[in-house]
Amino acid sequence: MIIENSLPILLSRLDFAWITSMHILWTPMTIGMSWLLFIMEVAWLRTGNERWYKLNRFVEKIFIINFGAGVATGVTMEMAFGILYGPFSQAVGPFFGNILGFETITAFMYEAGFIGLMVFGWGKISKGMHLFATFNVGLSSSLSAMWILVANSWMQTPDGIVLKDGLFQVTNWWNAILNDNFQWGFPHMWMATVELALFVLAGLSGFFILKNRNAELFTRLLKPVLLALIIVTPLQILIGDNIGRVVAQTQPTSLAAMEGHYHTYLPDGKVNTGWHLIAIPNAKNDGNVFAITIPHVLSLLETHTLNGKVTGMDSFPANDRPNVWVPFYSFRVMVAIGFFLFFVALWGNWLRLRGKLNATELRKHPWFLRAMVFSAFLPYLAIWCGWWTREVGRQPWVVNGLMRTYQGTSHMPVAMEIIWFVGYIIFELTVWAGSWYFFTRVIKKGVDDIPDSSTLFDHDHADGADVKAGGGHVTPTFASKPMLRSDR
Amino acid sequence: MDLLSIGRIAGTLTTWWWLLLSLAFFLYIATDGTDLGAGIFAVFSKDEEERGAIMASMAGMWDGNESWLVVAGGVLFGAFPLVYGSAFNYLMIPLMFALWGIIARAVAFEFHIHAKKSKRFWGWAFAVGSLFATFFAGVSLGATLQGFPMKSGLAMQPALAAHGVFAQNYTTPIMHFSGGILDFLTPFSIWTGVGAVIAASLAGGLYLCARFIPGDPIHERARKWTNVVSLLALAAIVITLVWSYALFPWAAAKWTGSDWWIWLIWFIIVLIFAFKSSTNHSVRKDFSAMMWGIGVVALLWAAMWATIFPYVVPNTWTIVQAANPADSIAVFTLFMTGFFPIMIMYNWYQIWVFRGRFSKKMAYGAH
Numbered sequence: 138m139i140i141e142n143s144l145p146i147l148l149s150r151l152d153f154a155w156i157t158s159m160h161i162l163w164t165p166m167t168i169g170m171s172w173l174l175f176i177m178e179v180a181w182l183r184t185g186n187e188r189w190y191k192l193n194r195f196v197e198k199i200f201i202i203n204f205g206a207g208v209a210t211g212v213t214m215e216m217a218f219g220i221l222y223g224p225f226s227q228a229v230g231p232f233f234g235n236i237l238g239f240e241t242i243t244a245f246m247y248e249a250g251f252i253g254l255m256v257f258g259w260g261k262i263s264k265g266m267h268l269f270a271t272f273n274v275g276l277s278s279s280l281s282a283m284w285i286l287v288a289n290s291w292m293q294t295p296d297g298i299v300l301k302d303g304l305f306q307v308t309n310w311w312n313a314i315l316n317d318n319f320q321w322g323f324p325h326m327w328m329a330t331v332e333l334a335l336f337v338l339a340g341l342s343g344f345f346i347l348k349n350r351n352a353e354l355f356t357r358l359l360k361p362v363l364l365a366l367i368i369v370t371p372l373q374i375l376i377g378d379n380i381g382r383v384v385a386q387t388q389p390t391s392l393a394a395m396e397g398h399y400h401t402y403l404p405d406g407k408v409n410t411g412w413h414l415i416a417i418p419n420a421k422n423d424g425n426v427f428a429i430t431i432p433h434v435l436s437l438l439e440t441h442t443l444n445g446k447v448t449g450m451d452s453f454p455a456n457d458r459p460n461v462w463v464p465f466y467s468f469r470v471m472v473a474i475g476f477f478l479f480f481v482a483l484w485g486n487w488l489r490l491r492g493k494l495n496a497t498e499l500r501k502h503p504w505f506l507r508a509m510v511f512s513a514f515l516p517y518l519a520i521w522c523g524w525w526t527r528e529v530g531r532q533p534w535v536v537n538g539l540m541r542t543y544q545g546t547s548h549m550p551v552a553m554e555i556i557w558f559v560g561y562i563i564f565e566l567t568v569w570a571g572s573w574y575f576f577t578r579v580i581k582k583g584v585d586d587i588p589d590s591s592t593l594f595d596h597d598h599a600d601g602a603d604v605k606a607g608g609g610h611v612t613p614t615f616a617s618k619p620m621l622r623s624d625r
Numbered sequence: 626m627d628l629l630s631i632g633r634i635a636g637t638l639t640t641w642w643w644l645l646l647s648l649a650f651f652l653y654i655a656t657d658g659t660d661l662g663a664g665i666f667a668v669f670s671k672d673e674e675e676r677g678a679i680m681a682s683m684a685g686m687w688d689g690n691e692s693w694l695v696v697a698g699g700v701l702f703g704a705f706p707l708v709y710g711s712a713f714n715y716l717m718i719p720l721m722f723a724l725w726g727i728i729a730r731a732v733a734f735e736f737h738i739h740a741k742k743s744k745r746f747w748g749w750a751f752a753v754g755s756l757f758a759t760f761f762a763g764v765s766l767g768a769t770l771q772g773f774p775m776k777s778g779l780a781m782q783p784a785l786a787a788h789g790v791f792a793q794n795y796t797t798p799i800m801h802f803s804g805g806i807l808d809f810l811t812p813f814s815i816w817t818g819v820g821a822v823i824a825a826s827l828a829g830g831l832y833l834c835a836r837f838i839p840g841d842p843i844h845e846r847a848r849k850w851t852n853v854v855s856l857l858a859l860a861a862i863v864i865t866l867v868w869s870y871a872l873f874p875w876a877a878a879k880w881t882g883s884d885w886w887i888w889l890i891w892f893i894i895v896l897i898f899a900f901k902s903s904t905n906h907s908v909r910k911d912f913s914a915m916m917w918g919i920g921v922v923a924l925l926w927a928a929m930w931a932t933i934f935p936y937v938v939p940n941t942w943t944i945v946q947a948a949n950p951a952d953s954i955a956v957f958t959l960f961m962t963g964f965f966p967i968m969i970m971y972n973w974y975q976i977w978v979f980r981g982r983f984s985k986k987m988a989y990g991a992h
Contacts, residue, residue, distance in 0.1 A: 140792055145784040202735045208688060209731035213724045215698050219713030220720060224780045224801045226713075230706020231953040238703020238957060241695050242964045249692035250971035254978060257685035261978055303797040306950050544795050547714040548780040551788065553806050557721060564725055568732050575739045 139456055141533040141542045148554035149546045153221050154528070155558065158521060159565035160214050163207030163572075165520055168282050168327070169334030170200050171275040174255075178271050181590070182264060188354055190590040194259075196338070198579045201256050206572045208249075210565065215241065221557075225535050225545025229305050232298055232313050236288045244281035248274055260593040279327065286326055290319035293527070294387045295536050305536070317387050321380035328373045329523070333516035335369060336478065338362045339485075340513025343506040344580070351584050352496035359485075360494060366482035374475050384530070385439045388537060389448045390457060391530030394464040396435060399424045401449040408446045410436040418461040423451065456533070463529040467522035474519040481512050635951035636944075638958050642704035643937060643944045645965065647930045649700050653693035654926065655919045656972070660687050662829020663836075664730065664755020665822060666850060667748070675843060676748035678985045680737055682836045685979040687734065689972045691727070696968070703957050705947045707799065708937050714780075714802040715773040719761040719809055726757030756822065763821025767814035770873065770933075772940040776803035813872060820861045824922070827851065827858045831902070831918045835911035841984045848906075855903060862895075862925070875939055876932050888928070895924045 140146060174193055181189035218226045218237070226234065254262060254270040262270070297313030298305045307313055339362050342355040385392045393399070397416035403409045412434035417427045436445040450458050484505055488494055499506060531537055535545040660683050667676045683690075702709045713720060733751035740747050779785075780801040785792050830851030837844040870877050880888050902917035933939055937947045948954055 140785070140790060143785065143790040144788050145781055145790070149781075202739070205732050205735040208691075209728040212691070212695060212727050212731075215695050216713055216720055216724065219698075219702065219709045220717050223710035223714035224797075224799065225710070226702065227707050227710035227799050227801065228797070230702065230710070231949050234702040234704075234706035234709065234949065235953050235957050238699040238961065241692075241699025242961050242968070245699070246689075246692045246696050246968050247971075249689045250968065250975055253685040253687075253689055253975050258978060303799040304950065307952055307956075310956060543781055543785070543792065544779065544797075546781045547710075547717070548783070548802050549714070549717060550784055550806055553717065557717075560721065560725065564728050568728060571732060571736050575736055578739050 139458070139533050142460075143543075145551050145554070146543045146546055148551060148558065149221055149549075150532075150542065152554055152557050152561070153217060154525075156210065156213055156217055156561055156565065157524070157528075159561075159569065160207070160210040161520055161524060162517060162569065163203050163210060164278075164282070165330040165333045165516070166200070166203045166337065167207050168278040169330035169332070170196065170203075170337065171271070171278050172331070173334050173338065174200060175268070175271045175275050178268055182268060187590060188357060191584050191587050192354065192358055194587045195579075195584045196341075197256065199337075199576055201252075202572050202575050202579070204252060206568050209568055211245075213561075215245075221547050221549075222535070222545045223547040225540065228303060228540060228545065229536060231304055232291065232307050233288050233305075235307075236284055236291075236314075240281055240284035240288075244277050244284060248277035248281065251277065282327055282330065283323055286323040287314050287316075287319055289527075290322045291316050292536050293318040293322070293391075293531055294383075295539055300539060305539070317383055318380070321376060321383050325373070325376045325380045325523075328369065328376055329516065329520055332366075332369050332373055332478065333520065335362055335366050336509075336512050336516050339366065339481075339509045340511075341580070343509030343513075345583070346496055346499050347503060347506040347510070349496075349500065352500070354584065356494065356496045356499065359499075360489070363482065363485040363489060363494075366478075367486045370475070370479040370482045374479060377472070377475060382439070385447075388531065390450070390453050390459055391464065391527075392439070393448060393450045393453075394459045394461045394530050395468045395526060396447075397425055397428065397461050397465045398435060398447060399450045401446065401452050408436070408444055409449060410434070410444055410447070412438065413465075416461075416465060418465070422458055422461060423455065459530055459532040464526045467525040467529075471519045471522040471526065474515045474522075478512055478515060478519075481508050484508065631951050635948070635954055638951075638954045639704065639944050639948035641958065641962075642700065642948070642954065643930075643934075645962070646697060646700045646704065646937075647926065648965070649693055649697035651923060651926045652969070652972075653690075653697055655922055656690035656693060656976075657687070658825050658828045658922070659832035659915070660690055660829075661755045661759045662825035662827065663833055664752055664829070665759060665826050666829045666833060666847065667752040668756055669850075670748075670752070673744050673748050675985060676752060677737060677744075678837075678843060678983065679833065680734055680748075680751055682833075682983045684734060686972075686976050688731075689975050691731075693972075703961070704949060704954060705937055705942070705944075706949060708942050708947045711773070711775060711800065711802040711942075712769060712938055715804060716765045716768060716809055717806060719764045719768065719814075723758045723761035723765065726754040726759075726761065729754030730758060755825075759821050759825045760818040764809065764814045764818035766821070767817025768809035768811070769938055770817075770869070771811060771813065772938055773802055773808060774804040775800040775941065777801070813868060816868065817865070820865055823854065823857050823861045827854045828915075828918060828922070830854055831906065831911070831915040834906070834909075835915045836983055838982045838984045839909060839911075843985050851906060855899075855906075859899065873939065875936075879932050891924065891928055895921055895928075898924060 141150070174197060177189045177193040177196070180186070181193060215237070251270045251273040255267065255274050258267055258270060291313060294317040295305070295313075296316040297307060297309035297311070299308050300306075338358060342359040342362065345355040346352045346359075381392075384395070397413045397418060398409070399418075400409050410433045411428075411430040413425070414429045414431065415427075416425045416429075418424070419426045433443050435447055436442055439445065439447045450461075485494075488499070488502065488505060493499065493502065533542055534540065535542040663679050663683065667679045670676045670679070698709075729750040733747040733754060737744060737747040737751065777796075777798055777800050779792055779795040780803075782792060830847050833843055833847035834851060837847065870880060898917050898920045902914050902921065905911075905914035905917055935943050935945070937944055949957070
């Protein structure tokens with residue numbers, strides 16, 4: 138058994154896997170949806186049409202619950218590198234630590250500075266300033282994703298560094314930042330956040346049209362969303378194909394695990410070109426007990442030739458092989474979801490071409506609406522599966538080929554690892570269940586009780602007596618609306 | 626002497642980051658300290674409406690304030706990864722509890738507004754979460770001041786050996802934490818936890834006085850609270866100073882060394898600030914009282930860091946030992962220093978937008 142699968146190390150991996158898996162449930166929505174909120178706000182300001190304002194405020198309610206959960210789970214992440222992987226953090230400090238520092242300073246704090254203005258600033262700051270705040274939330278959260286992907290991609294394809302005095306010292310910043318994996322890894326993750334946010338909007342629309350609540354309003358929302366999806370879903374598949382080929386070139390063990398590809402050559406000496414639809418790896422991790430195999434497909438996928446050689450697990454020492462179960466099945470689920478979402482986007486646009494994109498016609502296609510509601514959950518699973526493929530596929534290395542996971546693990550007893558794990562199961566599940574419960578509550582309340590945008594700047598007159606000292610309803614001097622002396 | 630030698634420049638830059646680290650921690654204590662203190666105040670609130678009003682009063686800015694902690698963590702990772710990777714390992718238990726407190730508190734803000742039946746539960750999650758986060762942050766600080774044992778080699782060796790796993794010989798010159806998981810727990814670190822709760826309670830009381838309209842029930846209760854807690858805080862400062870003097874030779878050597886008069890003058894200034902805070906408070910100049918109070922924190926915090934110098938963690942990591950290689954520090958300085966004024970600016974703007982006074986009856990606005 139490889140040392141990374143022994144109980145003390147396996148637990149540390151589980152500890153970290155759990156908190157990251159639960160954190161990635163929140164951040165994609167923040168990143169993707171902030172841009173969609175920005176677009177809706179622009180649409181409202183440009184057309185003056187109230188429906189974009191209402192939709193914005195409605196989605197914002199879900200957004201902010203999601204954001205709170207993201208912060209709650211994210212603060213843990215920021216400290217968990219040092220807590221659970223101290224020696225790793227120390228060794229990679231010169232590059233990875235710097236990048237995480239960049240992230241907190243240029244993105245996390247930047248985002249926190251504007252999110253309060255965006256959510257609570259309605260009517261307190263001018264419309265222009267508010268739009269500016271929304272834009273900054275979008276930009277900062279995407280920046281955050283970029284830095285995190287720089288750091289993680291570097292763990293997959295470490296470049297621009299030299300190991301000296303126990304530290305990964307940087308020799309070339311550009312090579313380290315723009316490492317091979319980052320170039321497709323970041324677009325893949327960023328596109329995933331947009332796809333997730335779009336499907337959340339599509340799912341919400343499907344649900345409201347299905348229940349015949351504000352059906353007209355949500356049909357209006359659905360139209361641009363479906364148009365965006367017909368671009369985003371196939372693009373994401375293409376980007377995914379590219380990152381797959383980067384993995385094939387730079388992380389052959391990870392690719393072999395993803396495909397359950399144990400033998401480079403068949404027993405008769407020919408190149409093994411078979412792609413497995415389903416496989417059951419054996420306990421020794423040196424072959425499959427059972428597999429449904431299609432010849433030539435693997436070579437076609439990875440080398441674009443009929444009989445090209447793809448390096449199998451048997452080309453690597455047993456000690457360096459990752460687990461196959463997790464990458465193999467996670468990868469397949471992710472790909473299947475990617476294609477299913479593309480199919481849903483096609484379905485919707487086909488309905489559009491036939492002129493069925495209005496509330497009455499759509500309700501005659503309840504299965505399409507149900508498919509959209511279902512599709513709102515699938516991107517979450519796809520993102521989980523993608524990350525599991527990526528992280529388990531890299532094992533037993535924490536920095537691919539340079540530092541083993543067991544070498545980076547913190548000094549801690551097994552009992553403590555279990556306490557951490559159990560504690561975080563309780564806390565993260567509470568956050569998750571609570572957030573989803575309150576999502577449903579917000580959805581149940583719907584859009585009808587959101588006041589018109591015309592009430593935004595009425596505070597000073599409506600409840601002036603109560604808020605003499607400002608009451609939180611003040612316009613800053615450098616916002617565009619002139620500040621009246623009586624406002625003070 | 627070569628003024629432009631890489632070693633000298635790197636040493637200067639690391640000291641610069643040591644100062645920025647202390648600034649980030651200070652901004653966290655100053656801004657989120659008031660929020661946490663208001664949360665501790667809410668532990669003693671009699672009704673849910675009051676807890677709701679307290680939460681509403683900081684709804685627009687708590688997140689920005691709390692993010693200074695994340696910035697401090699990021700600076701530590703970016704500039705002093707050797708401390709980051711060993712101190713956090715050492716502080717695993719207190720940080721874990723503090724993080725649980727922060728999680729409970731962070732989600733409570735959103736859940737409390739939407740909740741109907743579970744309002745009480747989330748109100749308590751906010752209040753108790755604030756108490757936990759403050760106490761364990763204080764414990765972590767005290768524990769850090771005591772330092773911790775380190776070793777080089779494979780960090781997981783003991784746990785692996787205990788499970789009969791043979792690990793190949795792994796050598797590295799880097800020193801990792803090698804003590805016991807409960808090393809952090811001492812009478813002194815428990816005391817600093819209590820001290821942090823008292824300090825935050827005072828900051829929270831001053832904040833609530835400034836935040837709520839005079840005559841409002843919360844304002845009036847916060848006034849009485851502040852009067853009591855300020856006496857406790859003075860006592861806590863004296864106890865902490867005396868205890869530190871007795872416990873830490875490196876502190877004693879500085880305080881009663883040849884520069885004793887600087888420390889004495891500094892302490893007198895602290896007393897003046899505390900007195901100003903107290904007098905402003907009694908004539909109901911609440912905002913000034915809060916700012917003088919934060920001034921006390923700033924002075925004491927600066928004194929603590931001056932006492933620690935040239936260490937990041939006393940007797941464990943010096944600034945130079947703990948810092949990143951010169952090249953990384955240079956890049957970090959070049960690209961990140963400029964963001965500090967920007968961060969302070971938008972955090973300030975955010976607080977300023979939401980500066981108006983509240984009353985208990987003003988629940989959350991529609992959002």
